[in-house]
Amino acid sequence: xxxxxxxxxxxxxxxxxxxxxxxxxxxxxxxxxxxxxxxxxxxxxxxxxxxxxxxxxxxxxxxxxxxxxxxxxxxxxxxxxxxxxxxxxxxxxxxxxxxxxxxxxxxxxxxxxxxxxxxxxxxxxxxxxxxxxxxxxxxxxxxxxxxxxxxxxxxxxxxxxxxxxxxxxxxxxxxxxxxxxxxxxxxxxxxxxxxxxxxxxxxxxxxxxxxxxxxxxxxxxxxxxxxxxxxxxxxxxxxxxxxxxxxxxxxxxxxxxxxxxxxxxxxxxxxxxxxxxxxxxxxxxxxxxxxxxxxxxxxxxxxxxxxxxxxxxxxxxxxxxxxxxxxxxxxxxxxxxxxxxxxxxxxxxxxxxxxxxxxxxxxxx
Amino acid sequence: xxxxxxxxxxxxxxxxxxxxxxxxxxxxxxxxxxxxxxxxxxxxxxxxxxxxxxxxxxxxxxxxxxxxxxxxxxxxxxxxxxxxxxxxxxxxxxxxxxxxxxxxxxxxxxxxxxxxxxxxxxxxxxxxxxxxxxxxxxxxxxxxxxxxxxxxxxxxxxxxxxxxxxxxxxxxxxxxxxxxxxxxxxxxxxxxxxxxxxxxxxxxxxxxxxxxxxxxxxxxxxxxxxxxxxxxxxxxxxxxxxxxxxxxxxxxxxxxxxxxxxxxxxxxxxxxxxxx
Numbered sequence: 001x002x003x004x005x006x007x008x009x010x011x012x013x014x015x016x017x018x019x020x021x022x023x024x025x026x027x028x029x030x031x032x033x034x035x036x037x038x039x040x041x042x043x044x045x046x047x048x049x050x051x052x053x054x055x056x057x058x059x060x061x062x063x064x065x066x067x068x069x070x071x072x073x074x075x076x077x078x079x080x081x082x083x084x085x086x087x088x089x090x091x092x093x094x095x096x097x098x099x100x101x102x103x104x105x106x107x108x109x110x111x112x113x114x115x116x117x118x119x120x121x122x123x124x125x126x127x128x129x130x131x132x133x134x135x136x137x138x139x140x141x142x143x144x145x146x147x148x149x150x151x152x153x154x155x156x157x158x159x160x161x162x163x164x165x166x167x168x169x170x171x172x173x174x175x176x177x178x179x180x181x182x183x184x185x186x187x188x189x190x191x192x193x194x195x196x197x198x199x200x201x202x203x204x205x206x207x208x209x210x211x212x213x214x215x216x217x218x219x220x221x222x223x224x225x226x227x228x229x230x231x232x233x234x235x236x237x238x239x240x241x242x243x244x245x246x247x248x249x250x251x252x253x254x255x256x257x258x259x260x261x262x263x264x265x266x267x268x269x270x271x272x273x274x275x276x277x278x279x280x281x282x283x284x285x286x287x288x289x290x291x292x293x294x295x296x297x298x299x300x301x302x303x304x305x306x307x308x309x310x311x312x313x314x315x316x317x318x319x320x321x322x323x324x325x326x327x328x329x330x331x332x333x334x335x336x337x338x339x340x341x342x343x344x345x346x347x348x349x350x351x352x353x354x355x356x357x358x359x360x361x362x363x364x365x
Numbered sequence: 366x367x368x369x370x371x372x373x374x375x376x377x378x379x380x381x382x383x384x385x386x387x388x389x390x391x392x393x394x395x396x397x398x399x400x401x402x403x404x405x406x407x408x409x410x411x412x413x414x415x416x417x418x419x420x421x422x423x424x425x426x427x428x429x430x431x432x433x434x435x436x437x438x439x440x441x442x443x444x445x446x447x448x449x450x451x452x453x454x455x456x457x458x459x460x461x462x463x464x465x466x467x468x469x470x471x472x473x474x475x476x477x478x479x480x481x482x483x484x485x486x487x488x489x490x491x492x493x494x495x496x497x498x499x500x501x502x503x504x505x506x507x508x509x510x511x512x513x514x515x516x517x518x519x520x521x522x523x524x525x526x527x528x529x530x531x532x533x534x535x536x537x538x539x540x541x542x543x544x545x546x547x548x549x550x551x552x553x554x555x556x557x558x559x560x561x562x563x564x565x566x567x568x569x570x571x572x573x574x575x576x577x578x579x580x581x582x583x584x585x586x587x588x589x590x591x592x593x594x595x596x597x598x599x600x601x602x603x604x605x606x607x608x609x610x611x612x613x614x615x616x617x618x619x620x621x622x623x624x625x626x627x628x629x630x631x632x633x634x635x636x637x638x639x640x641x
Contacts, residue, residue: 005437009423009430016425016466200419204482207385207415208438209407 002210006218010192011225023188025230029181029237047095047136048075050085057105064100067147073139086124096125096136108148119148135172174238175252175324176297179317181234182227182259183292187284189223189267194280197271212360216352219271220264227260246331252324255337258344259320263288265351272358296321316347366516368531369524370631371541377524378418379544381492384522385415398489411440414488418495418524420475424468428459428478431467432485439486449485457481457511473504477511484515491515493523497530509533528627538627542635555630562586563601564623567594569615576613583609595623 014020051068053060068076077094079085085097099122110117121144125136196202205215231253239245245252266287274280292298294308295317312318323340326332334341369377382388384397386406394401400408423431429450436446454463457477462470467478476496483491496512497505505527512534515521525531531538532552539549548555569592581587584606586597596606607620 002438002440005434009426009434012430013423013425200417200421201423203382203387203417204415204421204435205438206387207410207413207417208435209410209440210438 003214003217003221006215007221007225010219010222014192014222014226020188020191025233029233046075047073048077049136050077050079050088050094050097052079052082052085052097052099054102055100055104059105059108060100063147067143071139071143089124096123098123098140111148119144170238170241170243171329172325174241174243175328176321178231178234178238178256179259179295179321179324180292180297181230182256182263183288183297183317185223185227185260185263186267186270186288187281189219189264190271190274190280190284191277193219193268193271194274194277198276213356216268216356216359219268220352223264224260227257227264231256231260243328245328247327248333251334251337252327255320255323255327255341255344258341258348259316261348262316262344262351265348265355268355269351269358272355272362291315291317294318316344319343366521366523366535368535368538369522369541370526370528370531370538372526375541376544377541378494381494381522381524385413385492386410412489414483414485414491416479416483416493416496418498420472420479422467422475422478425466427464428454428467429463431478432482435482436485441486453481453485472500473508476500476508480512484519489520491519491521493521495524495526497525497527528631532627540631540634548634552627555634556625556627558630558633562597562599564595564597565601565603565606565620566623567596567607567610567620568592568618569594569610570618572615576615579613580610
């Protein structure tokens with residue numbers, strides 16, 4: 001088991017190098033601390049929603065007076081007309097205006113009786129704050145589905161959106177920061193391999209009868225050990241700052257773990273291609289920093305143009321961020337995020353294999 | 366012990382890297398212990414130990430950990446790797462610092478450890494690429510003693526651009542120039558190549574001007590430095606020369622043939638000086 005010896009060596013080398021370890025843990029930790037301090041604690045999100053009841057039925061009344069006030073992130077402000085609500089929105093007194101049209105009660109009742117129905121809600125929101133709007137839209141969508149007992153869309157399958165959950169800013173941002181921390185593993189994992197290459201230690205290792213896959217596995221395994229600790233630290237820190245993990249912790253961990261494998265494999269590919277640390281370092285940052293933005297680590301991917309979203313979705317991180325948020329915030333179950341998990345796993349396998357191929361090719365260049 | 370001697374850029378390291386299967390030859394092949402370096406690279410790697418030109422160690426590991434790592438990668442079982450490493454650390458004089466991280470080691474200690482890493486797991490052939498590069502003369506001399514202690518026990522191929530190193534350590538030397546072997550043989554063989562003339566050094570008193578004129582008349586190449594005479598010429602006979610000097614009235618205190626140096630041989634073979 002040569003790769004185990006290599007992995008132990010690499011882990012020791014990383015853990016005994018204060019600079020490498022500090023960079024690996026401290027850099028994302030700093031972000032977590034900053035965001036945690038700024039957004040953590042009890043400062044949960046709360047949006048004032050203007051509601052206009054044009055239906056004026058018992059069902060609409062129940063929805064407005066009993067269901068909507070129960071949603072933690074909403075404060076309800078009733079309005080007589082849609083114009084009045086829109087005016088309040090323009091004056092920034094409310095974050096969105098929800099109009100319940102006539103016939104709403106009938107349609108909901110039909111659905112309760114398991115008949116064909118067509119529930120329509122009109123929502124006016126402030127386009128200048130799309131992150132907030134998308135959250136309001138999705139929450140209202142979830143709330144009405146819950147109220148009317150409409151089946152959850154196939155894309156999230158049987159997962160139940162827990163509208164009772166109090167979604168705080170840290171809940172939203174923490175999964176992104178954890179993914180950002182795992183993105184940092186791209187330069188870090190490349191660094192140890194390129195350094196060995198540059199100092200000539202790699203030549204010494206290559207002169208032993210070790211297989212290419214054992215090298216890649218040895219370098220990767222050591223980084224995975226670090227990644228596991230990193231994930232645990234970040235989750236604990238997120239919880240300390242008020243992040244609530246609604247879903248299955250093991251599922252969230254699996255998503256983070258696969259993301260770490262992807263980052264490490266990308267790092268290995270860069271390391272195989274780069275000739276020196278000076279080449280590898282900027283290359284890694286050029287890859288990881290734009291990916292952090294494209295993947296919606298800091299803010300929702302929803303607000304980005306379609307082609308940017310498409311670009312981001314080619315890489316594993318946007319899938320990791322959205323899946324992690326679904327599990328942590330929404331309590332999504334495995335079936336709801338299985339697509340993302342399969343995508344991450346495929347990416348990990350392909351990137352890892354590519355790393356081995358490149359390493360094999362380059363090891364005797 | 367076999368040395369590849371040549372200046373920087375003469376192809377010594379490239380040769381070693383090809384033999385260690387770290388570099389693919391553009392054409393041709395070689396065999397190491399019967400294994401083809403192109404087709405049986407892994408088999409080659411099972412029979413060799415390498416100490417690369419740079420002092421390549423895992424800086425944050427101890428000397429013991431460095432040795433154990435290489436031993437395990439060479440397929441030695443963990444308990445044996447531990448035992449061999451401990452023994453080798455003592456042999457190389459690093460016993461007292463065996464648990465210190467090697468980044469705290471001096472250049473000489475690092476070199477010794479690097480060589481030990483090539484020796485671990487008892488390889489059939491050991492490649493030492495410029496083993497004393499960058500060391501001060503004292504550390505270099507000490508390291509020579511360590512390497513020389515393996516003479517007769519191991520097959521060692523070393524590269525160097527230090528004449529004295531090749532002379533001190535090697536049984537056979539290949540002089541490399543521009544990627545080719547210009548000459549090959551024992552140190553004495555190579556020196557003999559440059560012996561197209563002999564030099565006799567004579568320390569004498571009472572050397573009068575007449576005596577010097579007589580000596581200069583008989584021998585075409587005579588240099589005088591105080592009481593020292595250096596007489597050079599083709600096929601000089603030691604007895605005849607000293608007898609002639611004595612016959613001029615000089616009182617000879619000592620006389621000896623000057624040994625041809627490897628440097629003379631290198632100069633003659635390649636037509637170039639070998640920079641130290």
